Amino acid sequence: MADDIHDRGLHVRLQQAAxxxxxxxxxxxxxxxxxxxxxxxxxxxxxxxxxxxxxxxxKGYVACGGVPWLDTRSGxxxxxxxxxxxxxxxxxxxxxxxxxxxxxxxxxVELPVPAxxxxxxxxxxxxxxxxxxxxxxxxxxxxxxxxxxxxxxxAREPNVLLLDEPFAAxxxxxxxxxxxxxxxxxxxxxxxxxxxTHDIDEALMxxxxxxxxxxxxxxxxxxxxxxxxxxxxxxxxxxxxxxNVFRAGVVGHDPQRNExxxxxxxxxxxxxxxxxxxxxxxxxxxxxxxQIVLADGAAGEGNTLDGVVLxxxxxGNNAALTVxxxxxxxxxxxxxxxxxxARRNGVExxxxxxxxxxxxxxxxxxxxxxxxxxxxxxxxxxxxxxVAA
Amino acid sequence: MDRDALMLSLRxxxxxxxxxxxxxxxxxxxxxxxxxxxxxxVEALLALPLVLPPTVLGYYLLVAFxxxxxxxxxxxxxxxxxxxxxxxxLLLASVIFNLPFAIQPMQRAFETVSQEVRDAxxxxxxxxxxxxxxxELPIAWPxxxxxxxxxxxxxxxxxxxxxxxxxxxxxxxxxxxxxxxDRVQAFxxxxxxxxxxxxxxxxxxxxxxxxxxxxxxxxRRHG
Numbered sequence: 210m211a212d213d214i215h216d217r218g219l220h221v222r223l224q225q226a227a228x229x230x231x232x233x234x235x236x237x238x239x240x241x242x243x244x245x246x247x248x249x250x251x252x253x254x255x256x257x258x259x260x261x262x263x264x265x266x267x268k269g270y271v272a273c274g275g276v277p278w279l280d281t282r283s284g285x286x287x288x289x290x291x292x293x294x295x296x297x298x299x300x301x302x303x304x305x306x307x308x309x310x311x312x313x314x315x316x317x318v319e320l321p322v323p324a325x326x327x328x329x330x331x332x333x334x335x336x337x338x339x340x341x342x343x344x345x346x347x348x349x350x351x352x353x354x355x356x357x358x359x360x361x362x363x364a365r366e367p368n369v370l371l372l373d374e375p376f377a378a379x380x381x382x383x384x385x386x387x388x389x390x391x392x393x394x395x396x397x398x399x400x401x402x403x404x405x406t407h408d409i410d411e412a413l414m415x416x417x418x419x420x421x422x423x424x425x426x427x428x429x430x431x432x433x434x435x436x437x438x439x440x441x442x443x444x445x446x447x448x449x450x451x452x453n454v455f456r457a458g459v460v461g462h463d464p465q466r467n468e469x470x471x472x473x474x475x476x477x478x479x480x481x482x483x484x485x486x487x488x489x490x491x492x493x494x495x496x497x498x499x500q501i502v503l504a505d506g507a508a509g510e511g512n513t514l515d516g517v518v519l520x521x522x523x524x525g526n527n528a529a530l531t532v533x534x535x536x537x538x539x540x541x542x543x544x545x546x547x548x549x550x551a552r553r554n555g556v557e558x559x560x561x562x563x564x565x566x567x568x569x570x571x572x573x574x575x576x577x578x579x580x581x582x583x584x585x586x587x588x589x590x591x592x593x594x595x596v597a598a
Numbered sequence: 599m600d601r602d603a604l605m606l607s608l609r610x611x612x613x614x615x616x617x618x619x620x621x622x623x624x625x626x627x628x629x630x631x632x633x634x635x636x637x638x639x640v641e642a643l644l645a646l647p648l649v650l651p652p653t654v655l656g657y658y659l660l661v662a663f664x665x666x667x668x669x670x671x672x673x674x675x676x677x678x679x680x681x682x683x684x685x686x687x688l689l690l691a692s693v694i695f696n697l698p699f700a701i702q703p704m705q706r707a708f709e710t711v712s713q714e715v716r717d718a719x720x721x722x723x724x725x726x727x728x729x730x731x732x733x734e735l736p737i738a739w740p741x742x743x744x745x746x747x748x749x750x751x752x753x754x755x756x757x758x759x760x761x762x763x764x765x766x767x768x769x770x771x772x773x774x775x776x777x778x779x780d781r782v783q784a785f786x787x788x789x790x791x792x793x794x795x796x797x798x799x800x801x802x803x804x805x806x807x808x809x810x811x812x813x814x815x816x817x818r819r820h821g
Contacts, residue, residue, distance in 0.1 A: 305737060316724075318723065
C-alpha cells in the first residue's frame with residue numbers, strides 16, 4: 210500500500226551544471242502539499258518549470274502517477290500539454306484579452322463549447338468569483354486574479370498542481386484570506402501539490418512537507434516544523450531563519466536519563482540524547498526563538514541561564530528580546546515571549562532576566578557545516594566566532 | 599491621373615503585405631523571445647534599409663537580381679523572364695526594403711506577450727497554432743496591424759529602389775510614385791497634384807485607421 214501511494218505521487222530528480230546548477234531530489238505524494246523553500250535564486254522556480262515541462266534539465270527524471278514525464282536517459286520528454294499540469298504563476302499569467310470565464314474555457318478546448326462554459330462557471334463559483342465571469346483580468350483585483358489562475362489551473366483536472374509564489378503579488382490582508390482558501394481547496398484535491406515560496410511561515414502554515422533549496426540543491430526535506438526546529442546542518446538552520454545558533458563542547462551522554470550534556474559559555478546544558486556526538490567534540494546547537502521561556506522563580510525542567518536584556522522590542526502581542534549571556538560582547542540569544550508575560554516579569558532593557566531552555570528544544574548539529582557555510586550576509590549569525598571557552 | 603500606376607502600386611503594396619505578414623510573425627516572434635548568438639547583428643542587418651539611401655539599396659538589389667547574378671539566373675531559368683525590370687523583381691525588392699517596417703513593430707508587439715502568458719498557454723494544453731491564433735496574435739494585434747499598414751504605405755511611397763530595380767515600364771513597373779515624378783518632369787502640374795493628393799489620402803486613411811484601432815483596443819483592455 211505504501212508503495213502504491215509512492216508510485217502515484219510525483220518523483221523528481223534533476224541534475225544539471227548550467228545555466229542554473231541543479232542537484233534536486235523531491236517527492237510529493239497525492240493529497241500532499243510540498244513546499245519548496247529557499248532564498249531567491251535558489252532554483253525553486255526552475256524546478257517547478259522542469260516539472261511542468263517548460264524547462265528541460267540536462268539530466269533528470271520526472272514521473273507522476275507512475276508515468277514517466279521526463280527521462281533523459283531513455284529520451285522521454287513529454288510536452289507540458291501531455292503532462293497535464295495545473296500551474297499558477299507568480300504574476301498569474303492570465304490571458305489579458307480574455308474574460309475570467311474565457312481564460313478558464315481556453316484550457317477546456319477538449320470539451321464542446323456549452324460544457325466548457327458550464328465548467329468555467331462552476332470553477333469560478335468554487336473560488337468565490339461568481340458574477341465576475343465577464344471581467345477582463347485588468348478589471349480584477351490581485352486576489353481575484355489569483356483565484357482565476359487557480360480555477361484555470363484546476364480546469365483540466367491536472368495530475369499535479371504547481372504554485373509559483375502565488376501569494377507574493379497580493380497585499381497582506383488578501384494573502385491571509387487566500388491562505389485559508391488554499392487550505393480548504395487542498396482538502397478537496399487528490400493530487401500532489403507543490404508550492405514554491407521564500408516564506409518559511411507560509412510553508413509552516415500550508416505544507417505537509419517541505420524541501421529546503423539552496424543554490425539549486427535540496428539540502429533537507431521533512432515535516433516543516435521538524436525541519437525548522439531540527440535542521441540537519443547549520444546551513445539549513447540559517448536558511449530557515451534560526452537566529453540562535455551557537456558552538457558548544459560535548460561533555461557526555463547519560464543513556465539512563467536520555468540526556469546529552471553540552472558546555473556553552475561555562476554553562477552546562479542538558480539536551481535530548483544525541484550519542485553520535487563524541488564527548489569532548491564540538492557541536493553546533495540551536496533553539497527556536499519561541500522555545501525559550503522566561504523562568505519565573507523555580508528552575509523547573511529547563512536549563513536556566515541568567516542574562517541581561519540588551520533590547521526590548523514590542524511586536525504586536527509579543528515582545529522580541531535580545532539577551533546577552535556570558536558578556537555583552539558575545540552573540541546574544543533571541544527570544545520571543547507573549548507581551549503579558551514580559552510585563553509580569555518586569556522585563557525592560559538593561560534588566561537581568563532568568564531564561565529557561567527546555568532540553569528537548571535544544572537541537573544539536575555537526576559543528577562543521579561543510580564548504581558552503583557562508584550563506585547570505587544579511588542572515589548574519591556567527592556560530593564560528595562563538596566557540597565555547 | 600495614371601490609373602494603371604495607381605493600381606500597380608496598390609497591387610505591389612498588397613502582395614508585399616501578404617508576403618511579409620507570415621514572415622514578420624515568424625521572425626518577430628523569434629527576435630522577441632529567443633536569445634541567440636549574433637542577434638544584434640541580425641537586428642542591425644534588418645534595420646539597414648531604414649538608414650541606407652534607397653538608391654544604394656536599389657543599386658545592390660539591381661546587381662543581385664541582374665542576369666549575371668546566380669539569383670537572376672535561377673529566376674530566369676524557372677520563370678523564363680528576367681528578374682530586373684519586371685513586377686516579380688519589384689515585389690522581391692519591395693519585400694526586402696520593407697523588412698524593418700514589418701518585423702520591428704511585430705517584434706515589439708510580441709515582446710508584450712510575457713513568458714508567463716506563453717507558459718500558461720502551454721500548461722493549459724493549447725496547441726501551437728491555437729496559442730498563436732487565440733493568445734499571441736490577439737495580444738500583439740495592434741503592433742501587427744501597424745506593421746502591415748506601415749509596410750503598405752511605405753510601398754506606395756517608395757521611389758528610389760523602385761526606379762533602380764524596376765525602371766519605369768508602364769503597367770509592369772511604373773508605380774504611382776514614379777508616375778508622379780514623370781508628370782512633374784513633363785510639366786503636367788495637374789496630373790502630379792491629383793496623384794499626390796490621392797497618395798496622401800490613401801496613406802492618411804491607412805495610418806489613421808491603425809491609430810484608431812489601437813486606441814480602441816487599449817480602451818477595451820484597460821477599462
